[in-house]
Amino acid sequence: MKSNIKTKPTIYMIFGGTGDLAERKLIPALYNLFLEGYMPKEFAIIGLGRTDYTNESFIKNLLGGVNKFSRSGKADKDQWADFSSRISYLRTDVNNEGDYAKMEQVIDKYEAEWSEPPVIIHYLAVAPNFFPIIASNLAKMKSAGDAERTRVVIEKPFGRDLETAKELNALLRNIFDEKQIYRIDHYLGKETVQNMMAFRFANALFEPIWNRNFIEHVQISVTEDIGVEDRGGYYDGSGALRDMLQNHILQVLCLVAMEPPVNFDAEEVRNRKVDVLRAMRKFGPEEIRFNTVRGQYGEGWVKGEKVEGYRQEQGVNKESNTETFAAIKFFIDNWRWQNVPFYVRTGKRMHQKSSIISIQFKDVPHLIFPNNSSESWQQNRLIISIQPEMSIRLQVQAKRPGLDMTLNPVDMVFNYDGTYETDTPEAYETLLLDAMKGDQTLFMRGDQVETAWDLIMPVLESWEVKKSINFPNYSADSWGPEAAEALIAKDGFHWFTLPIKKSDKK
Incomplete structure (x- = not known):
């Protein structure tokens, strides 16, 4: 081509x-x-x-x-x-x-x-x-x-905390103009992540209901089924909060929550992303306690083989306080999202490798169907899968074939593999091409990096000062610590997962 x-x-x-x-x-x-x-x-x-x-x-x-x-x-x-x-x-x-x-x-x-x-x-x-x-x-x-x-x-990592990020930004800005600096986050180059913009702003169907009046809550899960492998020494000085949540997950959250930009100009798009980060509610000591969960994986069985716990991995401190799992409930204090919870989680040695955005809509205001017709009733949900499959699916209720009025959930699916015959470019292909073209839309700006660090610093500092007494608190090949389930369950929700297809299993 x-x-x-x-x-x-x-x-x-x-x-x-x-x-x-x-x-x-x-x-x-x-x-x-x-x-x-x-x-x-x-x-x-x-x-x-x-x-x-x-x-x-x-x-x-x-x-x-x-x-x-x-x-x-x-x-x-x-x-x-x-x-x-x-x-x-x-x-x-x-x-x-x-x-x-x-x-x-x-x-x-x-x-x-x-x-x-x-x-x-x-x-x-x-x-x-x-x-x-x-x-x-x-x-x-x-x-x-x-x-x-x-x-x-x-x-990445662009700094390891707010102070070092500011120092690095100051050094770079003394040498280069901001338009010369490309802070790369390969997650933003993924095809499905980019499609968030097209999906939201190129279709009249979704934007009118993309707000607190219709959306009940949002989930973003980035889970890995592997451990730290040969990165134990590096990871022990980083952890899940720094390695994944501060950059990848918050960038995806910005795409979900941002206001419509005036145009597709790089600075306009990045301005709207920074607006989201600035509107996110900061944590006080009590908020950290009730809105965050950390975990560290122990030993377990994966695909029939016993695997070591995090503290037994090469290069890891035997009494490490580093989290390999993090879950946080965020709020965005603006007109669009006031009081809509955004649940995010990430972890290693989880049951499934996946990256999923789940947007759950509020229930219908009045159910006209008899109870026995809707035993499997569930609210409408939009699921954007980044991996292992690349798809966008809308879950709705429909009548099951037959003489009775029986409702059940069905999926309306846009799947990359089934729609396009061409291979999907790798994230780095997109980003390296953009760097050649001088297009910074998918790259982070300095103030965006600093605002993201500023948001999570209270959590980071709290976790580093307070040693966890229950690590390890989840086994390999699980869905993380029980406290993460409680975090979302106390609001009446549960973490959403896509079933693993046979083709996804190794």
Whole structure:
């Protein structure tokens, strides 16, 4: 497929080019963009790292990643040869100022050869502690001051609390304009997440009832069936609140709750997201106690095999107070959502890997049907599934075939697999293309990051100060701690889950 999107000549400078993210996500994404005609005619990918690679050994390693992780399958020999001819490796030490001069020389070389000055994207696929030193050294490069061409992409976590997020924002803003800074959250690049905007604002059907008058409550669940795997050391200093809730889940919540933007301009859309975060009710000490739940998984059985508890994982403190599960009830204090609860949860070693948004509508004001006709009655619900399936389903009541008036719930389903024949692009493909185009709609702005941190800081500080005496409090392959069920059950609701299809099981 040939794209009609025109992108300018581009240089991708990937810090951490020898790392896992580049191998599993970035290079496969750029290769798929190349196959589908989205890459410009003139482009270069420069891998930066400390490993002693040659160009040939570096490219060979990347080919292994593409063959293993690309949605398009193993690379075609000729197509890979064409793509990889634009890849090179530059051995660098991010602490060495002289190595940034080498990067500048590479950029100058392409500028002299190409038809027009390229867009320069510095992708920081490195640990967060390297962000400040890289940014400070980039500031010394002559190209850094070109706000129209030079961009920096920064992976999460963006700070580990409000103070460090502010410090990093201040450092970046001293070097770059805000329009040069792309704070990436890959969740926002997922196809179903993006479809939230289209679903809400391109259809006259839903927006009139998208408010407190018709919606009873909202749930957002992001659950994983795996443990921390080989990330125990990192995760023990992070936890579920930092790793998932502060960024991914709050960003999805903003898309559900935001006011209609005036247009699709990046700043207008991001303004509306920040409005949601600013309207969210902050927690006092008593609110934390009654509106939040934390958990940590213990040992258990998964697919017939016994698995270790969190505290037995490699790199984890044997008395760790880090949560692997978090559930919170939020309120948004504005006219649209006043007193509508937003329940969010995330956890590891859960029964199912899924990401689901469930919007439950209020019951009909008067039920005209006899009781025996509606034994399986349930309120209307809109379910947006991000994974394992990508679908949007509306649950309504309908008459069951037969002579009796018997009602039961039925699903009206829009399923990506059944509707479109083309493969769905990976989240990183969308985001890397947007970075080339200079479109920041799906990237977080500095004030958005800080406002999200400000919202959860009371919970974070409370959990860190008060050691949990009942960890671990849920077993592997469960739905989390009992307190999480109580959190929502006391309001008369229950956590919604989609049944696992056989095709979803490994």
